[in-house]
Amino acid sequence: MTRILALAGGVGGAKLAYGLAARLDPAALTIVVNTGDDFDHLGLRICPDLDTVAYTLAGLNDRERGWGLDGESWTFLAALERLGGETWFGLGDGDLAMHVLRTCRLRTERLSKVISDLFARLGVAHRVVPMSDDPVRTMVLTDEGLLAFQNYFVRRHCAPSLRAVRFEGIEAAAASPEFIEALEGPELEAIVICPSNPILSIAPILGLPGIGERLRARRVPVVAVSPFVGGAALKGPAARNLRDLGFEPTAEGLLRYYAPLIDGLVVDRSDAPGEALDIPVFATDILIPDPVAQARLAGEVLAFTGRLRADRS
Amino acid sequence: MTRILALAGGVGGAKLAYGLAARLDPAALTIVVNTGDDFDHLGLRICPDLDTVAYTLAGLNDRERGWGLDGESWTFLAALERLGGETWFGLGDGDLAMHVLRTCRLRTERLSKVISDLFARLGVAHRVVPMSDDPVRTMVLTDEGLLAFQNYFVRRHCAPSLRAVRFEGIEAAAASPEFIEALEGPELEAIVICPSNPILSIAPILGLPGIGERLRARRVPVVAVSPFVGGAALKGPAARNLRDLGFEPTAEGLLRYYAPLIDGLVVDRSDAPGEALDIPVFATDILIPDPVAQARLAGEVLAFTGRLRADRS
Numbered sequence: 001m002t003r004i005l006a007l008a009g010g011v012g013g014a015k016l017a018y019g020l021a022a023r024l025d026p027a028a029l030t031i032v033v034n035t036g037d038d039f040d041h042l043g044l045r046i047c048p049d050l051d052t053v054a055y056t057l058a059g060l061n062d063r064e065r066g067w068g069l070d071g072e073s074w075t076f077l078a079a080l081e082r083l084g085g086e087t088w089f090g091l092g093d094g095d096l097a098m099h100v101l102r103t104c105r106l107r108t109e110r111l112s113k114v115i116s117d118l119f120a121r122l123g124v125a126h127r128v129v130p131m132s133d134d135p136v137r138t139m140v141l142t143d144e145g146l147l148a149f150q151n152y153f154v155r156r157h158c159a160p161s162l163r164a165v166r167f168e169g170i171e172a173a174a175a176s177p178e179f180i181e182a183l184e185g186p187e188l189e190a191i192v193i194c195p196s197n198p199i200l201s202i203a204p205i206l207g208l209p210g211i212g213e214r215l216r217a218r219r220v221p222v223v224a225v226s227p228f229v230g231g232a233a234l235k236g237p238a239a240r241n242l243r244d245l246g247f248e249p250t251a252e253g254l255l256r257y258y259a260p261l262i263d264g265l266v267v268d269r270s271d272a273p274g275e276a277l278d279i280p281v282f283a284t285d286i287l288i289p290d291p292v293a294q295a296r297l298a299g300e301v302l303a304f305t306g307r308l309r310a311d312r313s
Numbered sequence: 314m315t316r317i318l319a320l321a322g323g324v325g326g327a328k329l330a331y332g333l334a335a336r337l338d339p340a341a342l343t344i345v346v347n348t349g350d351d352f353d354h355l356g357l358r359i360c361p362d363l364d365t366v367a368y369t370l371a372g373l374n375d376r377e378r379g380w381g382l383d384g385e386s387w388t389f390l391a392a393l394e395r396l397g398g399e400t401w402f403g404l405g406d407g408d409l410a411m412h413v414l415r416t417c418r419l420r421t422e423r424l425s426k427v428i429s430d431l432f433a434r435l436g437v438a439h440r441v442v443p444m445s446d447d448p449v450r451t452m453v454l455t456d457e458g459l460l461a462f463q464n465y466f467v468r469r470h471c472a473p474s475l476r477a478v479r480f481e482g483i484e485a486a487a488a489s490p491e492f493i494e495a496l497e498g499p500e501l502e503a504i505v506i507c508p509s510n511p512i513l514s515i516a517p518i519l520g521l522p523g524i525g526e527r528l529r530a531r532r533v534p535v536v537a538v539s540p541f542v543g544g545a546a547l548k549g550p551a552a553r554n555l556r557d558l559g560f561e562p563t564a565e566g567l568l569r570y571y572a573p574l575i576d577g578l579v580v581d582r583s584d585a586p587g588e589a590l591d592i593p594v595f596a597t598d599i600l601i602p603d604p605v606a607q608a609r610l611a612g613e614v615l616a617f618t619g620r621l622r623a624d625r626s
Contacts (some may be wrong), residue, residue: 042413042414042417043356043413043416043417043420044413069392072388073386073388073406075385075386075388075405075406075407076389076406076407076409076410076413077410078407079382079406079407079408079409079410079411080410080413080414082410082434082435083410083411083414083431083434083435084430084431084434085410085413085414092388093386093388093389093392093406093409094388094389094391094392095392096389096392096406096409096413097389097390097392097393097395097396097398098392098396100355100356100357100389100393100398100409100413101355101393101396101398103356104355104356107356117397118396118397121395121396121397122395122396
């Protein structure tokens with residue numbers, strides 16, 4: 001049964017998730033993944049964060065490009081361009097199998113069931129579950145107007161400034177049964193918020209009805225791992241997003257953003273706070289480009305949650 | 314305006330269609346293509362005959378394999394297999410762009426409009442139109458039971474014997490506007506039935522409500538080109554299909570099958586009838602593996618239809 005519940009978005013979250021999976025038995029870990037970035041494109045349901053986590057855990061991800069499958073081919077996209085189709089969203093030939101099969105099965109099955117089957121086929125041993133089986137769509141209110149997430153993220157390369165973020169459908173969305181099961185399970189020891197974009201990747205998960213209450217009700221440590229090194233995001237717009245909404249991309253800023261939810265914070269040494277914060281902070285090297293570093297950080301995070309648990313009892 | 318109306322199925326029909334396109338201005342030719350083989354697979358609408366004709370006319374077809382695109386890659390199918398998806402139907406990575414884009418556009422547009430746009434993008438200059446915008450699905454009653462066309466054709470490799478063929482939906486299907494327009498146009502000079510499977514590829518077109526009557530009402534020659542050489546089909550089950558339904562794969566058999574619709578028959582020299590039939594027969598080399606041979610046969614067919622017209626006046 002789940003001892004560690006990890007909340008993750010895409011690339012950054014997938015890296016720590018890989019490390020956690022390397023440290024923990026399949027039964028001991030549940031990774032709940034943001035689906036706010038999901039969208040329908042060319043009639044296909046695309047779930048970028050789920051696929052990034054699954055490809056990473058299966059060792060099939062392209063580490064250089066940062067997304068999609070290793071050894072991918074691009075014949076589809078070239079043919080699509082010839083046909084005048086929209087090519088702004090990168091769809092590799094192998095990746096497409098996931099989108100086509102998932103879209104087809106979603107006509108009659110819920111997302112978490114489909115995901116569970118398909119990811120098992122990829123060789124993912126640990127539980128990777130969508131935050132919800134219901135559609136939640138991240139909409140970004142920017143200085144250029146309201147944009148659907150992928151329009152902001154891929155089409156506009158995150159150029160516009162954020163004014164607000166809205167998760168369409170979230171009021172009516174239920175957390176997935178697997179998420180609830182892990183969260184309510186008697187063996188749960190800690191909840192790890194992975195180094196994903198707090199505003200675009202983690203907020204949709206925490207914003208699901210009842211999830212904040214359930215997290216606070218559990219008497220297990222909740223630890224957030226910072227996605228920043230030296231006050232900047234390693235990838236993506238997380239630092240700018242936080243600033244746009246009035247938070248600094250620092251230990252203090254993250255604590256203020258995640259309060260009162262978290263009990264501990266893991267930050268990069270370069271971001272270690274000058275003076276003590278209200279919660280324990282563990283400073284280490286959070287740059288984890290390879291599996292060895294990912295497993296190392298995961299081990300440190302697990303040890304940190306262990307110390308927090310011990311302090312409580 | 315259309316002078317020559319060609320009726321075609323897949324590979325064999327596409328070869329003569331290529332020859333006709335080489336001989337005729339785009340405005341002078343309309344190629345009406347069977348859609349009875351169309352089916353939904355993995356949530357995608359596949360139109361095998363339409364695509365074969367278009368890929369061939371655009372010079373993009375793989376001539377060795379006999380179907381699909383030249384220079385195709387197969388990453389999707391390999392990934393689909395890994396995911397446990399159905400791989401019995403060959404879907405190339407580039408080919409997939411057609412299926413995905415068409416399926417997406419069919420939600421709001423009729424097939425002939427979508428086809429017209431997409432085929433123009435491929436560089437097809439001549440009009441290639443579906444026989445109908447409405448679904449017609451060829452069902453094959455065999456000694457192993459009733460099979461959907463692709464199950465019979467691809468999955469079962471045409472192994473079962475035919476007892477009957479049924480075109481589901483045909484009573485309610487309307488010939489496409491472009492088909493009717495070509496058929497009723499004042500410039501029409503001849504109708505050419507391409508060397509496609511008479512029972513599986515041509516019968517659905519001729520079986521559309523009112524098409525037989527309209528064809529007979531036109532006072533232009535209707536010429537069928539035999540798909541046989543030496544009493545055998547070059548490819549596919551056409552010869553066996555005819556025999557299963559009580560017709561011989563010969564000039565006499567084709568005349569009996571197509572009567573009273575056709576006014577002339579083009580057969581291979583090896584199949585030239587021993588004695589005169591009720592209609593003019595032109596014997597030539599109907600093996601047309603390459604563009605030069607295809608244009609040569611098309612020229613002969615057009616000249617034959619010209620002579621039939623001259624004889625009438």
